[in-house]
Amino acid sequence: MPMLVHRFTKRMQMNQTRRDVVRQGSIVALLMAAGLLRPGDVCAADWNPAAFEIKKLEDLVTLLGGEPATASDAIAINAPDIAENGAVVPITVSSAVPGTDAISILVEKNPNVLAAAFEIPAGTLPEINTRVKMAQTSNLFVLVRAGGKYFYAAKEIKITLGGCGG
Amino acid sequence: MGSPMKLRARADGDVVEVKILMAHVMETGQRKNPAGEPIPAHFIQTVTVTYGPRTVLSAQWGPAVSANPFLSFKFKGGEKGGTIRVNWVDNKGDTRTDATIIL
Numbered sequence: 397m398p399m400l401v402h403r404f405t406k407r408m409q410m411n412q413t414r415r416d417v418v419r420q421g422s423i424v425a426l427l428m429a430a431g432l433l434r435p436g437d438v439c440a441a442d443w444n445p446a447a448f449e450i451k452k453l454e455d456l457v458t459l460l461g462g463e464p465a466t467a468s469d470a471i472a473i474n475a476p477d478i479a480e481n482g483a484v485v486p487i488t489v490s491s492a493v494p495g496t497d498a499i500s501i502l503v504e505k506n507p508n509v510l511a512a513a514f515e516i517p518a519g520t521l522p523e524i525n526t527r528v529k530m531a532q533t534s535n536l537f538v539l540v541r542a543g544g545k546y547f548y549a550a551k552e553i554k555i556t557l558g559g560c561g562g
Numbered sequence: 563m564g565s566p567m568k569l570r571a572r573a574d575g576d577v578v579e580v581k582i583l584m585a586h587v588m589e590t591g592q593r594k595n596p597a598g599e600p601i602p603a604h605f606i607q608t609v610t611v612t613y614g615p616r617t618v619l620s621a622q623w624g625p626a627v628s629a630n631p632f633l634s635f636k637f638k639g640g641e642k643g644g645t646i647r648v649n650w651v652d653n654k655g656d657t658r659t660d661a662t663i664i665l
Binding site: 442443447483484486506507508510512513514517519520525 | 588616618620623629631636
């Protein structure tokens, strides 16, 4: 299990410290900023600049609100442990959380953390296969919305050649 | 106008698998050209996939989606012979729509 997630999980089992609240809140705020909290919006989503300009998960603390995201084993991330080329990292994410209606992909150490946000209408399977860029070795977070609640999973992917360099 | 997408939609029973390969530079805005000048960001921001009147997937993307983006997903309730339409809009206002028939 990636270090960060381990620490994260461990902390969540104890009384929440301020940093936990900050980190969890930031994830929720990110989703809010991504426009993913709008109910019933399955039409072409308006692109949300604020969400895609976020540099760090922690930057969103000012938007803190809503319910914290919880770690879930029901979210599967199928991606390489080591990617030679950070410009093309193939990722398949699937959610077995009942009622999944949105999936977001975030790369913690990219210049902007949010890579892609998908709305999953009823009838579409909660499984997305795509390719993202990773600037360096980082945790990849997948955030799932289901029934108005938020769940996440993370996987560390090692990068031998970054995908954002000159 | 953008370059054509490669689309494939295949029905397996009730489930249709859609595969999309778009032609787009997905420039991040972080890179510099050999003269040291920044290369402006140019990337797809929204993607919408429809089956008839039904939206089967919509997405917002940042520049961290790889160049020439690939996307695949599955939905229920599609029938052979039906039409899948994929639209994207990028940050320069360029847009492209392509269609394919479900096989």
